[in-house]
Amino acid sequence: MGINIQVVRHEPPVRVKSKGKHRKRTVITVLYEAVDYDDVLPQLLNRVYNSSRTPTLDRIDPHADVELHGDEVPWLVEELPELLRFADSESDGRMIHEIERLGRLCLSTPDARMRFIGD
Numbered sequence: 001m002g003i004n005i006q007v008v009r010h011e012p013p014v015r016v017k018s019k020g021k022h023r024k025r026t027v028i029t030v031l032y033e034a035v036d037y038d039d040v041l042p043q044l045l046n047r048v049y050n051s052s053r054t055p056t057l058d059r060i061d062p063h064a065d066v067e068l069h070g071d072e073v074p075w076l077v078e079e080l081p082e083l084l085r086f087a088d089s090e091s092d093g094r095m096i097h098e099i100e101r102l103g104r105l106c107l108s109t110p111d112a113r114m115r116f117i118g119d
Contacts, residue, residue, distance in 0.1 A: 002036025003045075003062055005099060006115040007106045031112060032105050040095040047086040054079045060116045068114045070106065076114070077103040 009031060013024035036042075042062040048054045056075045060066050068076060080100050087093045106112045 002039040003041040003060065003119075004036055004117040005034045005041075005102055006030050006117065007032040007102050007109065007112050008067075008115050009109070009112050031109060032102055034095075034098045034102060036095065038091060040091050041099075044083055044086065044092055044095065048083055051082075053082050057083060061118055063118045065118060066116045068116075070112060073103050073106050073114055077107075 007030075009029045011027040011029055013026050015022050016025050017023075041060075045057060045060055045062065049058055056068070056072060057079050059068075077100060080096055080103075084093065084096050087096060103114065106114050
């Protein structure tokens with residue numbers, strides 16, 4: 001499985017009772033999601049990794065979770081044309097356009113963030 005992409009919002013913490021103690025737990029609401037069933041995104045990222053032209057994309061790790069705050073998302077969207085240069089299939093192009101679509105949705109949604117969820 002590839003890297004799934006989510007647009008999320010962190011809701012105010014909720015108090016929960018666990019083992020007799022009250023604790024605050026952050027609630028994350030998933031607003032939009034794209035699932036990379038075919039491992040397209042990790043292969044694309046490998047083509048541009050450490051090229052010095054895609055510093056935001058370079059932060060995405062296929063084996064870990066990375067969350068971009070709203071002020072970082074425009075940088076990600078600006079780097080996508082560079083990633084598109086390395087696309088060599090229709091599925092590559094679709095994935096890049098899906099990242100752009102989610103990025104723009106994130107930018108138009110107050111307090112939203114983008115999450116890249118690795119394996």
